[in-house]
Amino acid sequence: MPHVTIPDVATENIFTVTTSTTGPFTFSFSYFTSSDIRVAFNGVEIASGAFTVTPTVTADYGYEGGSLTLTAAVASGSLRVWRDVPSSRTTDFPTAGPFNVTTLNTWLDKMFAILQQVETSMSRTLRMSDTEGSTLSSLPLKADRISKSLMFDASGNPTAGPTASEISSAQTYATNASASASAASTSASAASTSATAAATSASSAATSASSISSLTAASSIASASTIDIGAVAAEYLTVSGTTTINALGTVAAGLHRVLKFDDILTLTHNATSLILPGGASITTAAGDVAGFRSLGTGNWRCEWYSRANGAPNATVPVANGGTGSTTASTARTALAVAGLADANSFTAAQRGSISALTDGATITPNFALANNFSLTIGGNRTLANPTNLTAGQSGAIVITQDSTGSRTLAYGSNWKFAGGTAPTLNTTASAVDVLVYYVESASRITASLINDVK
Numbered sequence: 001m002p003h004v005t006i007p008d009v010a011t012e013n014i015f016t017v018t019t020s021t022t023g024p025f026t027f028s029f030s031y032f033t034s035s036d037i038r039v040a041f042n043g044v045e046i047a048s049g050a051f052t053v054t055p056t057v058t059a060d061y062g063y064e065g066g067s068l069t070l071t072a073a074v075a076s077g078s079l080r081v082w083r084d085v086p087s088s089r090t091t092d093f094p095t096a097g098p099f100n101v102t103t104l105n106t107w108l109d110k111m112f113a114i115l116q117q118v119e120t121s122m123s124r125t126l127r128m129s130d131t132e133g134s135t136l137s138s139l140p141l142k143a144d145r146i147s148k149s150l151m152f153d154a155s156g157n158p159t160a161g162p163t164a165s166e167i168s169s170a171q172t173y174a175t176n177a178s179a180s181a182s183a184a185s186t187s188a189s190a191a192s193t194s195a196t197a198a199a200t201s202a203s204s205a206a207t208s209a210s211s212i213s214s215l216t217a218a219s220s221i222a223s224a225s226t227i228d229i230g231a232v233a234a235e236y237l238t239v240s241g242t243t244t245i246n247a248l249g250t251v252a253a254g255l256h257r258v259l260k261f262d263d264i265l266t267l268t269h270n271a272t273s274l275i276l277p278g279g280a281s282i283t284t285a286a287g288d289v290a291g292f293r294s295l296g297t298g299n300w301r302c303e304w305y306s307r308a309n310g311a312p313n314a315t316v317p318v319a320n321g322g323t324g325s326t327t328a329s330t331a332r333t334a335l336a337v338a339g340l341a342d343a344n345s346f347t348a349a350q351r352g353s354i355s356a357l358t359d360g361a362t363i364t365p366n367f368a369l370a371n372n373f374s375l376t377i378g379g380n381r382t383l384a385n386p387t388n389l390t391a392g393q394s395g396a397i398v399i400t401q402d403s404t405g406s407r408t409l410a411y412g413s414n415w416k417f418a419g420g421t422a423p424t425l426n427t428t429a430s431a432v433d434v435l436v437y438y439v440e441s442a443s444r445i446t447a448s449l450i451n452d453v454k
Helices: 101-123 164-186 195-214 328-335
Strands: 012-017 025-031 037-041 044-046 051-059 062-070 077-083 148-152 158-163 218-222 236-240 256-261 289-296 299-306 354-356 372-377 381-383 394-401 409-411 432-441 444-450
Touching: 012 025, 025 077, 025 101, 037 051, 037 062, 077 101, 158 164, 164 289, 164 299
Parallel strands: 218 236, 236 256, 354 372, 372 394, 381 409
Antiparallel strands: 012 077, 025 062, 037 044, 037 077, 051 062, 148 158, 256 289, 289 299, 394 432, 432 444
């Protein structure tokens, strides 16, 4: 029987599975023992005991090709079969005596098999093409690349890119920018521009927002009356300082810049040279981001402005579905809504719903549900201490005897009555009593019973 050979073929075979099957899956590479064969389906390795290997050609000390049959069927996916000869040598040739050529051939075969495996593994890695003549520099040092994305510089060499946090922040800015652009397009305060220009600005803002996550360069610039943002070779700029900005410099029309403000300053609106959303000056806050487009001859338009706190930059009038305000107090005034913390004079009746209590041996009202309650009792009952007591709450509980009558009512320890004596219900069938109450504290309810209400 001839000795096994190691032909120059791939040490893996990949099969596309479209229907449920257990195989067989025929592979072409040589192997030495069935334990050299490994299998994975859709990226998950299949245990060695979950398949059998049948050789195609049996040779001395190995097999040339074979087929693999799974114990359990697989479907709809990719099945990879590959050779994995252990990279180890546990025996030596004798130092004296006959030289075993067969053993030598076997070890040489395994060495070439392992070299082929290394070649296959290399082909599955990220590497330069064999046709490129240049060399690839090393990765950045660990301290420089921790938690950063992998990028390539102008020479094609690996370099550390933005962190996941920076990319996430850029995506957040994009989301806020889109929201700001939508609010700006519907805001009546954008009357300084035509409807056509507003729609164009909103579209440009969405485009600018979607491109933020792809920015790869950033620089900083100090605030001044005029900051020449077009002269800085970076699309994304951080603005530091608190000096009022009145102009952005002269550059060709169409240039776009994204500014992130680190401090509080004023952007001065100018209907020609610095056009801002809403036609009014903007006071920035740390973390605010805005997109500016050059109109040429020193004129710029702010296409979108995204505040760090997520609030819209401009107010929306009440007539357009907004509040026309920037504070809660002025919003309530504009919408004619009463504030719970304000002293209010109502010009119409105010009322709450009546919550029906469930009859039972022990009745426990939930004072978070309502102020006023109703209860029909069908036996001798105990009105337990209510839950969710809040000092200052008041109301009434209307208590009705059922058609039988003669029902009594005891009270929990929090209920307090005049003279310390609990009142007695009118026990006539279908009689109605009203228990009015006032919550003093979490453990005291002052109450009085109005008997026999007719």
